[in-house]
Amino acid sequence: MSAARVGVVTFPGTLDDQDAARAVRLAGAEAVPLWHADHDLKGVDAVFLPGGFSYGDYLRCGAISRFSPLMTELIPAAQAGLPVLGTCNGFQILCEAHLLPGALTRNEGLHYICRDQRIRVESTRTAWTADFADGQEIVLPIKHGEGRYVADAATLAALEGEGRVVFRYAGGNPNGSLNDIAGITNEAGNIVGLMPHPEHAVEDLTGAPSVDGRGFFTSILKRLVNA
Amino acid sequence: MARVIVDVMLKPEILDPQGQAIARALPRLGFSGVSGVRQGKRFELELDGPADEAALSDVRKMAETLLANTVIEDFSIRVEE
Numbered sequence: 166m167s168a169a170r171v172g173v174v175t176f177p178g179t180l181d182d183q184d185a186a187r188a189v190r191l192a193g194a195e196a197v198p199l200w201h202a203d204h205d206l207k208g209v210d211a212v213f214l215p216g217g218f219s220y221g222d223y224l225r226c227g228a229i230s231r232f233s234p235l236m237t238e239l240i241p242a243a244q245a246g247l248p249v250l251g252t253c254n255g256f257q258i259l260c261e262a263h264l265l266p267g268a269l270t271r272n273e274g275l276h277y278i279c280r281d282q283r284i285r286v287e288s289t290r291t292a293w294t295a296d297f298a299d300g301q302e303i304v305l306p307i308k309h310g311e312g313r314y315v316a317d318a319a320t321l322a323a324l325e326g327e328g329r330v331v332f333r334y335a336g337g338n339p340n341g342s343l344n345d346i347a348g349i350t351n352e353a354g355n356i357v358g359l360m361p362h363p364e365h366a367v368e369d370l371t372g373a374p375s376v377d378g379r380g381f382f383t384s385i386l387k388r389l390v391n392a
Numbered sequence: 393m394a395r396v397i398v399d400v401m402l403k404p405e406i407l408d409p410q411g412q413a414i415a416r417a418l419p420r421l422g423f424s425g426v427s428g429v430r431q432g433k434r435f436e437l438e439l440d441g442p443a444d445e446a447a448l449s450d451v452r453k454m455a456e457t458l459l460a461n462t463v464i465e466d467f468s469i470r471v472e473e
Binding site: 224225228229232260261266267268270271272273274275313315316317341 | 402405406407408409410413458459461463464
C-alpha cells in the first residue's frame with residue numbers, strides 16, 4: 166500500500182511548513198509541498214496549513230492568503246470532506262475563508278506570546294484528534310500575537326452545544342480567547358484549526374516540551390488508511 | 393475620478409486592546425478628558441471614474457469581501473468631496 170499523502174501549503178511568509186512536512190514524514194506519510202500560487206492540490210489525501218506570517222499579516226492575518234489560487238481549490242475540497250488542519254496562521258486563514266466560524270483577534274494583553282502551553286483535548290471525534298483521549302491534557306508550543314478567538318454568542322453556543330470546541334487552554338488563558346478556546350472544528354469534523362503548534366512537538370531532539378503533537382499525525386494517518 | 397473612503401472598525405462588542413493601550417497612554421502624556429479609544433482602519437480608494445451608484449455598489453462588495461472581516465468588523469463608505 167502506498168503511503169498517505171499529506172499536502173503542506175506554503176504561502177509567501179509561511180514559516181512552519183518545513184517542520185510540518187517533517188512531522189508528516191515522521192508519522193510515516195508522504196509530505197507533498199503545495200504552492201499558494203498553483204491551482205493544484207496534487208491529489209493529496211489531507212492538507213496541513215502551517216503557521217507563519219503569510220503576506221506579512223497585511224490587512225488582517227490570513228485575509229489575503231485566503232484568496233490565493235490554492236485556496237480556491239482547497240475551500241470546495243474541504244467543504245466536500247477533505248481533512249484539513251490549520252495551525253496558528255493556518256487557523257486564521259481557515260476562519261478568514263469561512264471554513265471555520267469566528268475570528269482570531271489581537272491578544273488581550275497585546276503581547277506576542279511564545280511559550281509552552283497546556284491544552285485540554287475536548288473532542289476526539291475529529292479527523293485529527295481520534296488518537297487522543299477525551300479530556301486528555303497535552304503540552305504544545307504557542308507563538309502568536311493574534312490568537313484571541315472570538316465569535317458571536319449564537320456561534321459560541323453552537324460550538325459548545327455541538328461539541329465542536331476541540332481544544333481549550335488549561336492552566337490559564339494566554340490570550341483572552343473566549344471560553345478559553347484554543348481550537349475548533351467544523352460540523353463534519355474534517356476541518357480543525359488551533360493556535361498551538363503540534364508540528365513543533367514531535368521530536369525530543371528539537372527541545373520540544375513534549376511529543377504530544379504526534380497524536381495529530383497518527384490520528385489522520387489512521388483515518389486515511391481506514392478510509 | 394473620485395476618491396472613496398472606507399472606514400473599518402471593530403464591532404463594539406469586540407475587545408480592542410490596541411485602543412485600550414492608547415487610552416491608557418493619553419493621561420500619561422498629560423491629556424485628560426478621554427474616556428475611551430477605539431482604533432480602526434481607513435482605506436482611500438481612487439476610482440477610475442465617477443463615484444456613481446454602480447461604483448459604490450462595487451466598493452461595498454470590496455469592503456465586504458476583503459477590506460473588512462464582517463465577522464468582527466463594521467465598515468462605512470463615503471465619497472470624499
